[in-house]
Amino acid sequence: MSSSPREIALVTSPAAGKGLGPGLRAAVARRLRDSGLVVRDLMGGDGEETLSLTRHAVGQGADGVVVIGGDGMFHLGLQAVAGTDVPIGLVPCGTGNDVARYFDLPRQDPMAAVDRIIAHRTRTIDLARSGDRWFVTVLAAGFDAVVNERANQMRWPRGQMRYQLATLAELRTFQPLHYTLDLDGEVRRVEAMLVAVGNGPSFGGGLRITEGALLDDGLLDVVIIKPMSRTGLVRTYPKLFAGTHVTHPKYEHHRVRKVTVAAAGIVAYADGERFGALPLSVECVGGALKVWV
Structure with a gap:
């Protein structure tokens, strides 16, 4: 297992989780910081800007990416980390939440999902790729x-x-x-x-x-x-x-x-x-x- 992460890129967008994502940002960031992590809080004006910010954070050495939202936000985040050793975590608050189902993540308790990330247990999985785009579901x-x-x-x-x-x-x-x-x-x-x-x-x-x-x-x-x-x-x-x-x-x-x-x-x-x-x-x-x- 790799060493514990030091800096996390916390990623959401204005539309994540039907608008619920941004409201969770402060609580999620506080929980991560209380565990000793440095949190880089990222939210662009739209998905394209948010992905650009996430890719920049990964390129600058972020030890992990945490996305707040549903399958769409996870899809955005994985475009920045696919094919690297940088892990991604999900705090579910979407509509479909199939990714959360895949990993048996708590869908009604965001802080419990954050605690899974803090525990730093990872699983390596396959992805599907078409050209330069990836998907997981x-x-x-x-x-x-x-x-x-x-x-x-x-x-x-x-x-x-x-x-x-x-x-x-x-x-x-x-x-x-x-x-x-x-x-x-x-x-x-x-x-x-x-x-x-x-x-x-x-x-x-x-x-x-x-x-x-x-x-x-x-x-x-x-x-x-x-x-x-x-x-x-x-x-x-x-x-x-x-x-x-x-x-x-x-x-x-x-x-x-x-x-x-x-x-x-x-x-x-x-x-x-x-x-x-x-x-x-x-x-x-x-x-x-x-x-x-």
Whole structure:
């Protein structure tokens, strides 16, 4: 185990945790300082500035990064530390909190999560990489991504209801997509409702779309949901929370080191963030991240 950290970059943004992140900053910083750490408090005006500040702090020798927020803030922070020996910790206050689920972090008690960081126990995990961007949970590249894209264009309502309305709107018109997939060199052309690429097992607040995915096996889990009726899709949706959709006849699962996903007109999302238009090539990078657990 590495020596205990001396200086922590504490990172949040104005929008983190639906605005809750900034309010926690003072209490989190105080707890970290009381444990003997030097805290560099970072918050940019937006995500781009916040990431720039975080990368600068890591480049200047910060011994660790702690982000306050949800999966989106963790996604931002890991862009600064992926592929380095600098660990990252999470104080959860997001909506989905899948990263917190991965590491069994307290989701209702921020100070208990801070104490996990102070204890300085780390776990090394894999990450998924596409070009110069990384993700830790799941890349959504189908119906789920289309819903995200529609919801982001809606000004009303706010919160989770926006995604529910976007889902209903897309259900009325969505048609199966034509995909070209390269699975470790095996090219396949399929029609599907969605393709998901998982580094971990869940996204979207506990939807276990890539059930069985492990964070440290050196592989990506690619799930294909083949065409089904709107009624079938609605009936299958609740099974995602338990991971029992894996027995559905329209479910297909592959484990690969690298995958390329192509489909016309789709913008993929990863860690709940807008990631990029297809086609995208994604590879698993083993041992790319150290996390305080």
